[in-house]
Amino acid sequence: MTxxxxxxxxxxxxxxxxxxxxxxxxxxLSQAQKAVPARWLYDDAGSQLFExxxxxxxxxxxxxxTEILTRRGAEFAAAIGPGRAVVEFGSGSSxxxxxxLSQIDPAAYVPLDISGDFLRAAAADLSAKxxxxxxxxxxADFMRRVELPDDVAGMPKLGFFPGSTIGNMVPRTAVELxxxxxxxxxxxxxxxxxxxxxxxxxxxxxxxxxASGVTAEFNRNLAxxxxxxxxxxxxxxxxxxxxxxxxxxxxxxxHLVAQRDMEFAVAGHEFALAKGESIHTENSHKFSRRSGxxxxxxxxxxxxxxxxxxEERFSLILAEATxxxxxx
Numbered sequence: 001m002t003x004x005x006x007x008x009x010x011x012x013x014x015x016x017x018x019x020x021x022x023x024x025x026x027x028x029l030s031q032a033q034k035a036v037p038a039r040w041l042y043d044d045a046g047s048q049l050f051e052x053x054x055x056x057x058x059x060x061x062x063x064x065x066t067e068i069l070t071r072r073g074a075e076f077a078a079a080i081g082p083g084r085a086v087v088e089f090g091s092g093s094s095x096x097x098x099x100x101l102s103q104i105d106p107a108a109y110v111p112l113d114i115s116g117d118f119l120r121a122a123a124a125d126l127s128a129k130x131x132x133x134x135x136x137x138x139x140a141d142f143m144r145r146v147e148l149p150d151d152v153a154g155m156p157k158l159g160f161f162p163g164s165t166i167g168n169m170v171p172r173t174a175v176e177l178x179x180x181x182x183x184x185x186x187x188x189x190x191x192x193x194x195x196x197x198x199x200x201x202x203x204x205x206x207x208x209x210x211a212s213g214v215t216a217e218f219n220r221n222l223a224x225x226x227x228x229x230x231x232x233x234x235x236x237x238x239x240x241x242x243x244x245x246x247x248x249x250x251x252x253x254x255h256l257v258a259q260r261d262m263e264f265a266v267a268g269h270e271f272a273l274a275k276g277e278s279i280h281t282e283n284s285h286k287f288s289r290r291s292g293x294x295x296x297x298x299x300x301x302x303x304x305x306x307x308x309x310x311e312e313r314f315s316l317i318l319a320e321a322t323x324x325x326x327x328x
Contacts, residue, residue, distance in 0.1 A: 043221070061314055065316065066096060085110060085157050112140045119137050159185050171298075178299020197312065222281055243255075258275055
């Protein structure tokens with residue numbers, strides 16, 4: 001069956017299990033290098049743990065991006081213009097959103113997130129901060145085209161995708177998402193997107209393996225979610241969090257590494273991990289100016305403006321929906 005959440009349809013089976021989640025997990029655990037797409041890290045517990053991560057000393061991206069949003073407000077306002085409906089993809093707690101909304105005179109705000117309870121609480125909090133701004137939360141998987149509320153249909157759109165979440169995806173998936181965003185927002189839209197930059201690998205590794213172990217709990221929460229929602233028997237306490245720098249692909253990888261040989265079941269399927277083998281749970285690609293621009297262009301967006309924090313660790317890029325051309 002399908003169940004309607006906001007304006008999104010989530011495909012559930014007769015036991016109330018998200019079919020996409022089950023399919024991704026079973027397919028991923030069946031591979032030689034076991035892997036689960038990073039988007040499934042973000043149930044309500046995972047979303048809260050990630051918010052905790054953003055406040056850690058080691059995790060610089062949030063501070064760097066917040067600095068840009070705070071210091072460059074007049075430039076954002078001039079480049080974006082007033083009267084746009086701001087559509088935030090994967091809004092989470094919307095912590096950075098007020099910094100943008102207070103600068104650009106938006107006509108409405110549409111947060112999209114797959115974690116419904118978290119989404120609605122954040123939307124209510126933002127409505128209190130901006131009492132005159134129409135807020136339309138939509139519980140949706142933004143990896144697919146989303147039908148936006150009728151109230152914003154005729155407004156010009158600004159997509160907001162902060163936090164370098166685009167870096168969690170391999171290039172093919174990232175390009176597909178950018179094209180989907182263009183379909184969701186429309187031909188005359190703009191996109192403000194965060195991209196983390198290549199830098200010292202020790203700084204990068206510390207950001208994804210903090211001393212207090214919050215990122216480790218965030219990673220292991222995926223295994224707990226699989227056990228809870230898919231009838232899994234994964235021995236969570238025997239999985240260790242590991243952050244690895246992959247220089248060939250310019251990315252940090254997160255893995256859950258087996259500390260012993262183990263066998264377990266998920267949704268009636270049997271799996272095994274030998275000691276030292278891992279489940280690959282997340283990528284976080286880092287970008288140069290050229291690689292970031294190329295990704296956007298491949299996804300149907302033309303970069304127009306770029307802002308960096310004072311230490312040049314992080315970038316926010318404004319892009320316009322590319323007008324289709326038949327030739328260069």
